[in-house]
Amino acid sequence: MPELAEAEFFRKRWHQAGAGKRVRVVLLHPGAKIFRGTSPAALRRALTGARLVSSEARAKQMLFRFSGGAWLGVHLGMSGELHVEAADWAVGKHDHLVLVTPRQALVFTDPRMFGRVQFHRGTEAPGWWARIAPAITSETFTVEAVAAFLRRRAKAPIKAVLLMQERFPGVGNWMADEILWRAAIHPARRAGSLSPAETRTLWRECRRVCRLALDTIAGRGDYLPPDLNAHIPKTWLFWHRWEDGGRCPRTGVPLVREEIGGRTTCWSPGRQGGVES
DNA sequence: GTGCTTGTTGGCCA
């Protein structure tokens, strides 16, 4: 599930339940793949009895800071989720890590285990966190930076390029399709074939989709929608991209699904022109 | 049984 806005949604969900609280750590499967590259035992030692101080989401990742210089990084992969349950809640088959507060349980669950939990200790955030590319919604995400990147990846389909986290942090499969649909650019176009005007449109829609997704999925301010996608308008491609017989919300024409850049891609014929344009 | 799945990585090849 998790792309940019979903990461922020799940971060907020844990934060609202756990901020300021002391936690006890329960590792349900310490050998699980989600702990690859980190030490579950050290994680448990450092976090148990610590308070959740602050948290942040960047791209598709989250970082939770605890008292005593302990940090918990979370990447949800393809199927990971964070949820909040009652403290006495029954453990599910794919729950791997639980932070228990006096009243509630913060649960990390991930059936496919493409997700990842990383423990870090120190006064500063971990290096991998600092190296995440600046947000698309930030001022450093300029049209010039996008243009330069498209030149470097000139032969790759634009769909594949939008999935590259080094330049488009947080963009995943559905957001990439949403951006290209709004920008009216065919997903199979080579990145280097976009005109300056198309590049500018793409840049603008990247920013717009990220901002709108953050507003509608993660909410504004402290507000958190009850359901993840409850407030995404029906005018978005999002709601139509997976349904059989789905139609373009703008033209009414049947949508096309095909594999582009190694991923199933949904696009609107007519609106998004041809590969050669 | 088959063929998918909102992600990332490493290996292969040009």
Place this chain on the structure above:
DNA sequence: GTGGCCAACAAGCA
């Protein structure tokens, strides 16, 4: 060295 492509990872679902 760089860029592009693809299989693999694991489990569930239709």
